[in-house]
Amino acid sequence: MICVACTTEPSSVLRRSSLPAQSAEGFTGRLEQSHSLEFVDGFAEMELDLPSDALSLLVEVEGDFDGEYLIHQLVGPQGALVVDHPESDMAEASQLGAAAGPFFSANRSVAARGGTTLLVPNDPYLVMSGGTYHLGIRSTLRRTHRVQLKTWVQTGTAYPQRCQLSVHIHRPTPLADDADIDDRILAAMTEMESIYEQAGIEVSLQGLHQQDQLDSELPNPAVDLEPYRNAFVAGRDGLNLYVVDSIGDEEPPLGGFASAIPLSARANGLFSGVVVALGFSDPGQENDLLGYTMAHESAHGLGLFHVQEFTGWEDPLTDTHPDKGNNLLGVLARHQDRNVSASQALVMRTHPLCRSPGLGD
Ligand SMILES: [Zn+2]
Known part of the structure; x- marks a missing residue:
């Protein structure tokens, strides 16, 4: 080269x-x-x-x-x-x-x-x-x-410049029968799609699946990873998002968890899942953080770190700054923080889970 x-x-x-x-x-x-x-x-x-x-x-x-x-x-x-x-x-x-x-x-x-x-x-x-x-x-x-x-x-x-991200959503049996929850999940997906669109990533929902091996209340992954490993065996080709009621019982509650930075490109391993919790935020449309959390955790899965960690360490990407740009990867980011920098977007599009048009079907 x-x-x-x-x-x-x-x-x-x-x-x-x-x-x-x-x-x-x-x-x-x-x-x-x-x-x-x-x-x-x-x-x-x-x-x-x-x-x-x-x-x-x-x-x-x-x-x-x-x-x-x-x-x-x-x-x-x-x-x-x-x-x-x-x-x-x-x-x-x-x-x-x-x-x-x-x-x-x-x-x-x-x-x-x-x-x-x-x-x-x-x-x-x-x-x-x-x-x-x-x-x-x-x-x-x-x-x-x-x-x-x-x-x-x-x-x-x-x-x-662009890529396609296929998403599979899995929810535990008790949640899979609730039409209101599915409406909330679908609204969140729409929000994630619009956040990713500006990064050149076309998100497409491939299916909503029921996962019997997934508990509605998961332990903190830092304490016990076993239930996550058991749940992720249901993964399919693409990005696998697992929606549960809660993750751990700490205050403040955990909103989500990416099993690795970056995720594996394999469908069903220990590093093949992103988990988000319904109980983290208010289901009222205006304040619901579910879509934002899906987008943030999935961005970790596609290889991004926080713009700045709690400890003060900054992401070395030259175009990310902790105080600028309402970044999706802020450690305490919220609704209004939907942007990714050009470098961040390119990292996400570099992950093999996001498929380049040049690779065909
Ligand atoms: Zn994060």
Whole structure:
């Protein structure tokens, strides 16, 4: 790839000076691969060979449920760092321990329980190219064990200006019989569609499903993930949204939960669901936050972080600012906060769950 106006920073991160080329057709090819990988003493590594026209990479690691996993290193061709441990004061002060570096690296990476995921690039100013990548993963489990690693690589000559997001909505049996609740869900979907439209994402509802394995009241996912894992087996091709009464019993209540940043592109794994709670907001049309919450949590699922976390850390995307633009990814965002920046929109359209027109049917 010829890199025009790229700058090489001391860490050898390749950054562009403007957003990458985009076209109506976007990605034109998509490759899926599976690998089996062995962990020894909490570490595993492998080489990934990406085709010369690779523009995006999604990785999913499916590990043991009792461990945490983190992609802590991804080094691209010519030694270009993508995910690494930059030594910064922010990382030092974050108290994230071993997980701090990748959270603050050029392409952000976060740890998760039972496995992990990574979207590259999750900053469109980072240059992605084909070639051999070195991937390093760590786990809190010290025992020797094997995990499954899946990759989705999208190829082409330009990023997509638009894409299509198929959505499946699942609700537990007691809620599935309530016509008022379905009306509320459909109104929320309409709101999410309009929020995503301005990001170049055409949302289409594929179906409302009844899920017997889904409880109406789910525990806080930080305490117990098992019910989520059981519910997500019902996932279908596309983005799977699970609507329940409540998530945990804290005050203030939790509005929603994305099972990973980013979600897997697989239909039915631990990282394949977004959950939203009806009890979080008022069903009166004017104040209902359900559609907003669906849009916010799904945006996490498509790879976006908060513009600014409670701790003060800011999203490194150059065009997101905590105090500007009524951003959908504000940590305390509400109704009026419906906007995403050009970089955020492009990250969302880079996720393989959003299908480029160039990929056909
Ligand atoms: Zn959030």
